[in-house]
Amino acid sequence: MIWNESVECADPKSLKQLQSQRLAKLVEYVHANCAVYRQMLDAAGVHPGDIKSIDDVKRLPFTEKTHMRDNYPTGLFSSQKDVVEIHVSSGTTGNPTVVGYTRDDIKLWSDVMARCLCCAGAEPGDTLQNAYGYGLFTGGLGLHYGALEMGLKVIPTSSGQTARQLKIMQDFKPRILSCTPSYSLFMAEEAKEMGIDPRSTSWEIGVFGAEPWSEQMRREIEEALNVLATDIYGLSEIIGPGVAQECTYKDGLHIFSDVFFPEIIDPQTGDEAKPGQVGELVITTLTKQAIPLIRYRTRDLVSINYEKCRCGRTSPRISKIRGRTDDMIIVRGINVFPSQIEHVLLSIDGTHPYYQLVVDRKARQLDELEVMVEVDEKIFSDEVKKLNDLREKIRKEIQAVLSISVKVTLVEPKTIERSMGKAVRVIDKRQK
Amino acid sequence: MKITQISIFLENRKGRLYEVCSLLGKGGINIRALTIAETESFGVLRIVVDKPDEAVKLLKANSFVANITDVVAVEVSDKPGGLANVLKVLSENDVNVEYMYGFLEKAGDNAILVFRFEDTAHAQKILAANKINVVTSQNIKGL
Numbered sequence: 001m002i003w004n005e006s007v008e009c010a011d012p013k014s015l016k017q018l019q020s021q022r023l024a025k026l027v028e029y030v031h032a033n034c035a036v037y038r039q040m041l042d043a044a045g046v047h048p049g050d051i052k053s054i055d056d057v058k059r060l061p062f063t064e065k066t067h068m069r070d071n072y073p074t075g076l077f078s079s080q081k082d083v084v085e086i087h088v089s090s091g092t093t094g095n096p097t098v099v100g101y102t103r104d105d106i107k108l109w110s111d112v113m114a115r116c117l118c119c120a121g122a123e124p125g126d127t128l129q130n131a132y133g134y135g136l137f138t139g140g141l142g143l144h145y146g147a148l149e150m151g152l153k154v155i156p157t158s159s160g161q162t163a164r165q166l167k168i169m170q171d172f173k174p175r176i177l178s179c180t181p182s183y184s185l186f187m188a189e190e191a192k193e194m195g196i197d198p199r200s201t202s203w204e205i206g207v208f209g210a211e212p213w214s215e216q217m218r219r220e221i222e223e224a225l226n227v228l229a230t231d232i233y234g235l236s237e238i239i240g241p242g243v244a245q246e247c248t249y250k251d252g253l254h255i256f257s258d259v260f261f262p263e264i265i266d267p268q269t270g271d272e273a274k275p276g277q278v279g280e281l282v283i284t285t286l287t288k289q290a291i292p293l294i295r296y297r298t299r300d301l302v303s304i305n306y307e308k309c310r311c312g313r314t315s316p317r318i319s320k321i322r323g324r325t326d327d328m329i330i331v332r333g334i335n336v337f338p339s340q341i342e343h344v345l346l347s348i349d350g351t352h353p354y355y356q357l358v359v360d361r362k363a364r365q366l367d368e369l370e371v372m373v374e375v376d377e378k379i380f381s382d383e384v385k386k387l388n389d390l391r392e393k394i395r396k397e398i399q400a401v402l403s404i405s406v407k408v409t410l411v412e413p414k415t416i417e418r419s420m421g422k423a424v425r426v427i428d429k430r431q432k
Numbered sequence: 433m434k435i436t437q438i439s440i441f442l443e444n445r446k447g448r449l450y451e452v453c454s455l456l457g458k459g460g461i462n463i464r465a466l467t468i469a470e471t472e473s474f475g476v477l478r479i480v481v482d483k484p485d486e487a488v489k490l491l492k493a494n495s496f497v498a499n500i501t502d503v504v505a506v507e508v509s510d511k512p513g514g515l516a517n518v519l520k521v522l523s524e525n526d527v528n529v530e531y532m533y534g535f536l537e538k539a540g541d542n543a544i545l546v547f548r549f550e551d552t553a554h555a556q557k558i559l560a561a562n563k564i565n566v567v568t569s570q571n572i573k574g575l
Contacts, residue, residue, distance in 0.1 A: 375441045375474075375497050382439035382501045382548070383530060384469040384476055410474050412443050414495050 003118040003150060004111060007258040008313045012306075015314070018258055019054040022286035027051045027060070030292055033078040036071050037294065057261065057284060062270065063296045068237065069095040076291055083290050088136050089236050099138075099236050100290035106145060108287060109239050112256050113146020116245035119254055119313075120207050120230040122176055124151035129169060129203070131179035131187075132210065133159040138240025139210050143178045146242065152176070159183065162190045166201075173202035177227070181208040181217055182403045188224040199226040207232050209241060211340070214330075215320070217403065218250075231320060237296055238283050244318055249310050252317025259287050262316065263295070264304050267325040278303045278322050299325045327425045331359055331367045332404050338425040341371055344397045348379075348390070356416045361430040370407045371398060374416055433568040434502040434552060436484040440477045441497040444470065452477060452496065459490045464572055465505075465546050467533035480505070480535070480546060482572060502552050505535065505567035506559065507542040515545065518564060525558040527551070539567060 002008050007015070028048040030037040041048075044061040051059070068076055072095035077083070083100040101109065122128070128147045132139030140158055147154035155172060157165050159179065165187060169177075177184065184206055188198040203225060209232035221229040233253050234241035243260050244253035255262050264279040265272060273279030281298045301323040306316045323330075327338045341355055354374040361367045373394060381387055387410060395408040417424045442448045449468070456463060456479075465480040481487045484500065491498040508514045522529065528550035535544035544567055549555035559566055 377497055377499060380439070380441050380497045380499055382437065382476060382478055382499065384471060387441075387474070387476070388471060410441075412441060412448075412495075413497055415443070 001118050001123065002312065003115040008115060008254070008256070008315050010258070010314060012314065015258060016054055019261055019286060020052065022258075023054050023057060023261070023284065024048075024051050026284070026286055026292055026294070029289075030078050030294065034076060036067070036075050037078070040294075054261065057263065057295065058272070060284075060294050062282065063293050065097065065237070065297075065299075068097045072096070073098045074100065074291075076293070078292055079290050085141075087138050087141075087236055087240070097237060099240075102289040105239070105288055105290050108259060109142060109242055110145040110149035112239065112242035112259065113142050114150035115146075115254075115256060116232055116242055117143075117146050117150055117152065117176070117207065119245040119247045119311075120176070120232075121205050121228065121248045122150065122152060125153070126176055127153040127155065127172060127174035128176040128178060129155050129157055129165070129172075129174035131157050131159055131165055131177065131183060132241075137210075138234070138236040142234065142240035142242055143207070162187055163194065166191055166194060166196060169201055169203065170196070175202060176205045176207065177203040177225075178207040178232075180210045181206075181213040181221060181229070182211065182401060184208060184221050184227075184229075185217075185224060185403055186400060188221075198224050201225060201227075203227050206230060207245075209233060211401075213320075233318070233321075235298060235300075237293060238285055238298075239288070243283070247309060247311040247313065251309065252305050252319055254309065254313050254315045255304075255318050257316055259285065261286055262304060262318065264302065267297075267299075267301070273303075276303055276305070278319070280325050281318060297325075301325065329357065329359055329426055329428060331369045331402075336369065336402055336404075340401050341398060344394065344401055345373065348394060348397065354413075354416045356425060356427060358427045359430055367430060368407065369402075369404065370409060371395075372409050372411050372416060374413050375410050376413060433504075433566050434556070435480060435505050435546075435567065435569045435572060437501045437503040437546065437548070438479050438481065438484055438487055438491070438498055439501060440479070440491060442468075442475045442477050444473055444475060449477065452491070455490060455494055456481065456487060459486065461487045461490070464537065465533065465535040465544075467531075467546075469531070478533070478548075480572065484569075501548060504547045504549065504552065504555060504559065505544050505572070506547055507539050507565040507567060508545050510538065510541060510543040514543070518545075521558065521562045521564065522555070527555045527558050539565075539571070 031048045040061045082102040084103050085101040087099050089097045130143045134140030191198040206227045206229045218229045230246040232241050233244040244255035246253050261284040263282040265282050267280040278301050281300045281302045282295050284294050285292045300321045302318040304316050304318050308314050329336050356372045358370040391408050398406050462482045463479050467478050469476045508518055530548040532545055532547045
């Protein structure tokens with residue numbers, strides 16, 4: 001079913017009209033309520049009254065992640081008193097990013113998440129096992145709100161405790177599973193070890209996201225778990241999960257452009273990318289209240305398709321993430337972000353060591369990923385066994401996150417190349 | 433009586449051991465005992481020196497990862513079965529040895545062995561109760 005048919009299947013003309021009205025109102029709203037945006041708009045020479053059509057979006061300045069960090073915690077908020085929920089993301093470099101929701105923002109989130117779940121094929125009355133983490137991470141609660149909105153029975157298992165997840169699956173027979181794609185494969189493995197045939201699980205639909213994943217991984221998941229594996233896209237700055245979602249045709253992710261207006265730009269020049277070309281996804285939140293963002297640069301590289309989908313939806317479709325404007329690399333079909341390695345290292349003893357990814361490809365062999373980690377005093381031990389255990393732990397956790405085998409090497413401090421004081425995160429030795 | 437051991441992380445690279453020893457030598461620090469535990473890609477150098485505080489300061493100032501561990505230097509009679517006698521006492525009293533190595537110097541007629549115990553306090557009690565001599569840090573400076 002289509003949750004919000006009037007907008008998801010709207011004809012382009014009336015959609016544009018709606019977007020135009022909303023953009024004009026948005027610019028007026030942030031100009032009146034957020035000092036940071038007022039300054040940015042003034043500096044760009046834009047007066048709220050100038051914005052009459054969605055095409056005028058190009059006149060507006062970009063918002064970058066640094067704007068959020070620099071105005072920590074709530075400088076970019078346009079409303080403070082009506083905020084009913086706050087989420088804080090882990091800050092891997094500098095301040096964390098903070099997002100807030102008013103009651104209407106939560107309604108919006110519930111609505112777009114309900115659209116996502118319906119896109120994936122959920123029907124009211126189905127049971128959802130929600131294995132995204134609940135808490136400051138937006139994944140868990142986002143799915144939860146959407147499930148409640150569309151009338152699913154939601155089991156908030158959150159992430160981890162795999163044996164328990166599988167027991168709950170056996171006892172309550174949820175039709176839908178939501179989690180990160182790598183965790184779904186991890187559960188398939190655990191199921192095998194527990195003597196459960198992963199292909200016989202009750203899950204028929206997977207809503208997988210929160211990390212980049214490839215078509216190859218989709219095939220693996222669908223094969224291992226006998227499910228329809230759909231991709232969900234979102235980022236906490238925009239709303240959390242619920243920005244875009246694949247329908248059952250799995251031919252691009254429907255982006256809900258009536259509320260999250262997408263543009264694809266050349267990340268170098270900031271100019272509009274040619275139709276169909278891969279560029280950086282930029283999103284304007286047309287109706288958010290607590291922290292609306294104008295032309296937010298997601299750093300995700302995608303292409304966009306405005307053709308009507310076979311499912312009947314007219315909402316444009318973005319491709320799976322093709323890359324990042326930052327340091328991302330692709331190893332054996334898997335997208336690897338240095339930040340993923342950083343998170344793993346941070347989760348182990350809370351250390352934040354220097355690291356470097358080295359990718360190499362020997363003749364007629366698979367790509368090899370080596371993670372060099374600088375040993376610091378916090379993780380150093382006089383016992384070789386402990387160092388080896390640590391190396392093994394890092395290796396296993398990185399593998400669980402990336403779903404590819406890696407080699408971990410402990411190196412001495414200051415051996416990883418720095419450029420301008422910042423570690424060089426990636427060295428790609430593969431022959432192009 | 434505990435003594436201080438310094439452990440240093442070393443990659444298996446040519447000249448790294450030399451660099452540590454040369455640094456300590458220039459700093460006027462004398463190595464009294466030494467061992468290396470190695471793996472395929474890295475090693476841990478463990479040393480006992482006459483001036484441990486200065487040594488650690490010097491190493492850290494030169495970007496080595498170094499930490500200190502309490503170890504016990506035990507006097508062992510330098511004759512057949514000498515070490516076995518000590519180990520027998522330890523084993524009978526459930527004292528676990530993580531690793532051990534020899535000192536360069538002797539204390540009179542006795543050899544000195546450095547022990548890293550799982551539970552140093554417990555090990556010290558057992559050694560004292562069985563009248564096995566241990567070397568103090570003051571003694572090490574004099575060796």
